[in-house]
Amino acid sequence: MSTKYEINPNCAFRHIDGELVILIPEKQRLHRLKDVGLRIWELVGEGKTSEEICEQIVAEYKVERKEAEQDVKEFLDLLLENCIITPNINREQSNF
Amino acid sequence: MIVDEDTGIYNWLLATSRGKQIPLFGMIELTGQCNLYCRHCFVTSEERKAPGLTTQQYIKLLEQMHKSGTFFVMLSGGEIFLRTDLYAIIEKAKELRLSVRLFTNGTLITREVAHKITTLYPEAVEISLYGAKNNTHDWLTRVPGSFEKTVAAIELLTERGVLVVVKNVWMRFNWSEADDWLTLVEKLGGVPRWSANVVPENNGGLSPTELRLNDEQLMELYDWELAWKQKNDRFKNSYPEETCNKINNDGNNLERVMGCGATINNYLIDFRGEVMPCPQIRLSAGNVLNAPFGHIWKNSRLFNQLRAMRDLPVSGCQGCTYWRHCNRCPGLAWIEDGGFTLPSSWACKIARIYSEVE
Numbered sequence: 449m450s451t452k453y454e455i456n457p458n459c460a461f462r463h464i465d466g467e468l469v470i471l472i473p474e475k476q477r478l479h480r481l482k483d484v485g486l487r488i489w490e491l492v493g494e495g496k497t498s499e500e501i502c503e504q505i506v507a508e509y510k511v512e513r514k515e516a517e518q519d520v521k522e523f524l525d526l527l528l529e530n531c532i533i534t535p536n537i538n539r540e541q542s543n544f
Numbered sequence: 545m546i547v548d549e550d551t552g553i554y555n556w557l558l559a560t561s562r563g564k565q566i567p568l569f570g571m572i573e574l575t576g577q578c579n580l581y582c583r584h585c586f587v588t589s590e591e592r593k594a595p596g597l598t599t600q601q602y603i604k605l606l607e608q609m610h611k612s613g614t615f616f617v618m619l620s621g622g623e624i625f626l627r628t629d630l631y632a633i634i635e636k637a638k639e640l641r642l643s644v645r646l647f648t649n650g651t652l653i654t655r656e657v658a659h660k661i662t663t664l665y666p667e668a669v670e671i672s673l674y675g676a677k678n679n680t681h682d683w684l685t686r687v688p689g690s691f692e693k694t695v696a697a698i699e700l701l702t703e704r705g706v707l708v709v710v711k712n713v714w715m716r717f718n719w720s721e722a723d724d725w726l727t728l729v730e731k732l733g734g735v736p737r738w739s740a741n742v743v744p745e746n747n748g749g750l751s752p753t754e755l756r757l758n759d760e761q762l763m764e765l766y767d768w769e770l771a772w773k774q775k776n777d778r779f780k781n782s783y784p785e786e787t788c789n790k791i792n793n794d795g796n797n798l799e800r801v802m803g804c805g806a807t808i809n810n811y812l813i814d815f816r817g818e819v820m821p822c823p824q825i826r827l828s829a830g831n832v833l834n835a836p837f838g839h840i841w842k843n844s845r846l847f848n849q850l851r852a853m854r855d856l857p858v859s860g861c862q863g864c865t866y867w868r869h870c871n872r873c874p875g876l877a878w879i880e881d882g883g884f885t886l887p888s889s890w891a892c893k894i895a896r897i898y899s900e901v902e
Contacts, residue, residue, distance in 0.1 A: 454665050458665035460643035462615045469644045473665040476707055478553045
């Protein structure tokens with residue numbers, strides 16, 4: 449199963465000096481994303497599935513597929529845990 | 545936002561916006577009109593008539609602010625809930641993914657309004673509560689019943705999970721209620737914040753400053769604050785302590801002329817659309833009805849003059865032994881003491897008293 453996510457519709461964010469600052473009102477927390485983390489967040493915003501995000505990271509950063517899968521999964525879990533993204537339940541897709 | 549673990553990110557934001565002169569923090573006064581008549585208010589009777597700009601003008605302004613780099617928007621008044629288009633303005637800010645704080649007296653926040661606020665996800669709602677008893681608060685606001693409504697608003701919001709910053713200005717008449725006020729705010733689920741800075745009217749009128757704490761009360765305030773901070777470590781860095789982003793002068797005693805963020809990463813737009821350095825320095829850099837905000841921010845002669853004097857030492861502060869407790873505001877120095885480059889007599893007084901008590 450490849451999951452789709454969406455950026456938390458309630459959060460505030462803006463790019464500053466090449467990085468992204470995100471404020472989550474529900475959690476009263478500030479976050480800062482850069483480099484690959486920022487790229488993953490952008491791909492979520494573009495509506496990519498977790499598998500598509502992984503493919504894109506492999507292509508852009510020349511990393512091993514297996515390593516990318518693990519890293520992307522962990523990072524998406526972290527974004528979920530902090531309410532930066534939410535699962536897009538209606539758009540979950542099966543690979544099969 | 546409560547900045548404890550987030551302090552590093554917040555400090556990076558401050559440093560980056562200062563270094564690049566990004567107008568990160570913008571306050572908009574949406575109206576001069578208010579349903580209370582607070583004795584210490586800095587808005588003049590003439591300004592109280594100003595209705596603010598139109599909805600469309602604010603929508604365009606928010607777009608310009610966003611384009612120029614603003615992230616934190618504070619909506620203030622007058623009383624913002626007197627505007628029937630307030631939700632439309634907030635919704636536009638949220639659409640632009642700006643972080644919104646609402647400054648209000650809370651008296652117009654009913655159950656329905658509280659519910660609506662919850663759906664708009666503001667970063668925080670800041671509500672002024674000037675005492676622990678209804679007659680104290682109502683004496684200051686000159687509106688009987690305002691205390692009950694404000695307290696109810698705080699409760700309606702906190703029970704819905706909204707961060708409510710409950711603000712107070714300690715003055716001669718309400719200082720005796722400090723402990724009870726703190727107990728009340730904590731019971732209501734709010735985050736307490738206070739100041740002793742009663743500021744002059746926007747036209748320079750000094751009558752509000754007659755309400756300031758006397759020397760003995762300032763001494764008591766120092767001890768009271770210290771005791772409270774020791775018990776409440778996590779609020780030491782609660783953002784924004786003030787909206788001024790004062791640069792700490794730890795490590796030297798060279799007070800800067802513009803030690804705050806005004807014109808560097810902070811600004812104010814008043815209810816006529818005039819762009820100003822901050823709520824204290826009521827000098828116009830230009831009007832957003834005549835030029836885009838970004839153009840004014842970058843090119844205003846006033847802003848560039850203030851930026852040029854930013855790091856100059858304040859004449860008269862050299863050699864001062866009270867500097868560790870100095871929280872000089874250039875705006876107050878300008879209004880009360882005659883110039884941006886001078887010491888602020890109010891800051892000097894507090895610093896002297898705090899140094900003596902320490």
